Amino acid sequence: MSDFVLQVLSALQIVERELLLFAAFWFVVSAVDEFAVDLGWLWLRLSGRARDVALAPGIEAEPLQGRIAVFVPAWHEAEVISHTVRHMLRAWSQDRFTVYVGCYANDSATVAAAMAGSDTDARIRLVIHDRAGPTTKADCLNRLYAAMGADEARTGRAFTSVVLHDAEDMVHPAALVAIDRGLADSDFVQLPVRPEPQPASPWIAGHYADEFTEAHAKSLVLRGAVGAAIPAAGVGCGFSRLALAGLAARRMGAGQAGPFEAECLTEDYELGLTFSRGTAKGRFLRLRDSGGELVATRSFFPATLEEAVRQKTRWIHGIALQGWDRLGWTGRAVDVWMALRDRRGPLTAIVLAAAYLLLVIEGVLLAARAAGWDGVQPLSPALEIMLVVSFSSFLWRAAWRYAFTAREYGVAEGIRSVLRIPVANVIAIMAGRRAMFSYARTLRGQQLSWDKTAHASHPSITARRAIAR
Known part of the structure; x- marks a missing residue:
């Protein structure tokens, strides 16, 4: 390999290690946060307080x-x-x-x-x-x-x-x-809000079912039980x-x-x-x-990528960025905890983008090693632990997502919910980026307008057709 290629690979290896530390740290923080919510919900469930x-x-x-x-x-x-x-x-x-x-x-x-x-x-x-x-x-x-x-x-x-x-x-x-x-x-x-399945959009529209089902069957139930502030869904x-x-x-x-x-x-x-x-x-x-x-x-x-990103941009802008400005961080400790969860959209987008960029860099480095490059750096024990925790947390999260989605929509949708996780991640990255740019424009004086989601069909039409069959 030429000296230039070796220099590029060495630089990529440094970037890889920094991204790995950054992503792994925040994945562990998120894992601890989600695990606390899971334990709280399990306690409510076992005590009979989380039953419909x-x-x-x-x-x-x-x-x-x-x-x-x-x-x-x-x-x-x-x-x-x-x-x-x-x-x-x-x-x-x-x-x-x-x-x-x-x-x-x-x-x-x-x-x-x-x-x-x-x-x-x-x-x-x-x-x-x-x-x-x-x-x-x-x-x-x-x-x-x-x-x-x-x-x-x-x-x-x-x-x-x-x-x-x-x-x-x-x-x-x-x-x-x-x-x-x-x-x-x-x-x-x-x-609760129950997104309806759309056969024409099982991946984009379907990921809303996964997120709302888990949030409205677990997270909001726990918020109510611990006396935290309950956000309104608008419907x-x-x-x-x-x-x-x-x-x-x-x-x-x-x-x-x-x-x-x-x-x-x-x-x-x-x-x-x-x-x-x-x-x-x-x-x-x-x-x-x-x-x-x-x-x-x-x-x-929303059933298309563009509409889903637009809608989630509005949510992240309003909840995470405007919410920080307008509502601050006052209240009890449990309210601050829930505010942190609600406003993590921009950080989540950055961490996920770093993780997917890391996958690309890893692919390049693996190809270089297959071609004979021997630049390998051992992982520190702390980083190894964080990676194990991150991977274990992913499997744990996938299991919970499957369980909640399958309970409400059936086993087939439960399996799809796990496969839809990368789709949800890509939408979160794109929406987080757009939300930060949108928020920056409002800081420069841009007027807010009703950037609504377009709707072409109504669930009652599908329901009547199903009954007619």
Whole structure:
């Protein structure tokens, strides 16, 4: 080999060792963190506190104890909003709720679809924003909040709670009653989210099922048990009307309109933490109906790489970067721990990128050794231990992912969940990079806008086709 090639290989070997130390250290830190959550959940499971609560048959048809306002912001949702509204009206037979659908005058297709879905049902209230869209999702929610307040003043009947849903959601028949009863002794209630499988996108869309299933069956259950703040998912979550009014009043004193933070990309997540960290009480509910089905919000998540990266960019930007700025690190030790977990997205992207770069370098060095190069450096005992822990942790994590996904979606999806881990890692790397650049642009004064996910189909359509077969 030439001297130049030998110099390059020596430099790569130095880079390899540094990347190995960096990645292995953070993998061990992550392994300890995840293992602590696993042990906590296992303790809850063995003590019977992590089991799903079974609902009595027919509970979904029982009357509501209060009056509920359901907020559904919609921008460019003509393909799904009519199906969402129709399914809500079919699934929820009660009459003590009103669905407020927020649209924009410059989005006539969504307005027409929402009107078609309502079919003149008095439980649907179409609200047209006074500003051209898109603004932000939080701004649209604040417009719905103002419309609800105007209706309360006009009719003299106040709502007792507010439920949030997205324009593409498929609700569970028992969800409204579950939230209504959960708010009897709480100020904030969150139900699980269940991403629906999409045969046309088993790898991109499928990885959402793996992540949400484990998070909403383990992590959030543990958070609730240890008294940590519960983040809102923005769908399938309910808030006490009085507590929401108190938050709106405080923000009005600061010159803001409504309880939803219009300058935040993940206003739902922040709202849940704001409630849970204050004097209000938040709860995460895992319930199953009489047929054993999880009482959860079903939805189709992005099916293409570009859309998945865009969505996760928004999550990382809002939760990790804006959350650091806006919420800080105050609270009890358990809240700080959970904040660290929530905000690890950018660091995770960097560590994973280093790990995959390390694989490429290792491939080059192995090829060089096969060609006769003898540049081999022994690993230190500490690094060997970290590598063993990292690999063992990967196998442990894969087993947990399989178990949770298989429990909810079946053995085939459980096996795919392990194979989808590299897909999830690549999306995390790309989204983390984009989020950091996006955050940097906002620091330079760029205005936030509703960078929403496009939706072309609704889960209720697939469900009806399956029944027809």
